[in-house]
Amino acid sequence: MSGQFTLRRLATLAPAAIALLCLSSPLLASELVMFERPGCGWCARFNAEIAPIYAKTDEGRALPLRRVDLTQKLPADLAGIDPGAFTPTFVVLDQGHEIGRIRGYPGDAFFFGLLGRIINATSGTPGRS
Numbered sequence: 001m002s003g004q005f006t007l008r009r010l011a012t013l014a015p016a017a018i019a020l021l022c023l024s025s026p027l028l029a030s031e032l033v034m035f036e037r038p039g040c041g042w043c044a045r046f047n048a049e050i051a052p053i054y055a056k057t058d059e060g061r062a063l064p065l066r067r068v069d070l071t072q073k074l075p076a077d078l079a080g081i082d083p084g085a086f087t088p089t090f091v092v093l094d095q096g097h098e099i100g101r102i103r104g105y106p107g108d109a110f111f112f113g114l115l116g117r118i119i120n121a122t123s124g125t126p127g128r129s
Contacts, residue, residue, distance in 0.1 A: 032063040032115070033091045035083035037070050042105040043088045049108040059115055063092060092118050 036043040054060040068074065070083055081098055083089055090102040092115070100118030105111065 030063055030092070030094045031066050032059075033066045033068055033078065033081070033093060035068050035070055035087060035089045035091070037087045040087045045107075046088055046105045046111075050111055057112070059112065059119065062119070063115075090115070092122075094122065 034043075034046070051065070054065055068078065068083070070087065074081075074083070077096065081091055081093070083091075084101070084103060086103050088105050091098055092100045099122045102111070102114050102118075106114060
C-alpha cells in the first residue's frame with residue numbers, strides 16, 4: 001500500500017519539479033550568430049581560418065556559433081535582429097537580445113580580439129584561449 005502512495009505522490013510532484021527546473025534555467029542561451037550569403041568571399045575566409053577551431057575555444061564554448069543564410073527566411077527568434085547589409089555579420093546574443101556585433105570578417109588576427117571586447121564589455125567572461 002505504501003508503494004502505491006509513493007508512486008501516486010511522485011506522479012503528482014513530477015510536473016511541479018519539471019516546471020521549477022524550466023523556470024530556473026534560461027530559455028534562450030547566449031550565442032554568436034553569423035549572418036552569411038552563398039558566394040561571400042569573407043565568409044569563406046572565416047570558414048577556412050576560424051570555423052574549424054571556434055568550438056574548441058573559450059569563446060566558442062560560451063557563445064556557440066549559429067549560422068543564418070540570408071537568402072533564406074530569418075528564423076522567428078531572430079525577427080527583431082537586423083542582420084545588416086554586409087556579410088558576414090556576427091551578432092552576439094544573450095538571452096535573445098543583441099549585445100554586440102562585428103560587421104565583416106576582420107581576419108583571424110583581429111576576430112577574437114573584437115569578440116573579446118564584446119564579451120568583456122558585458123560579462124567579463126570568457127578569457128582568450
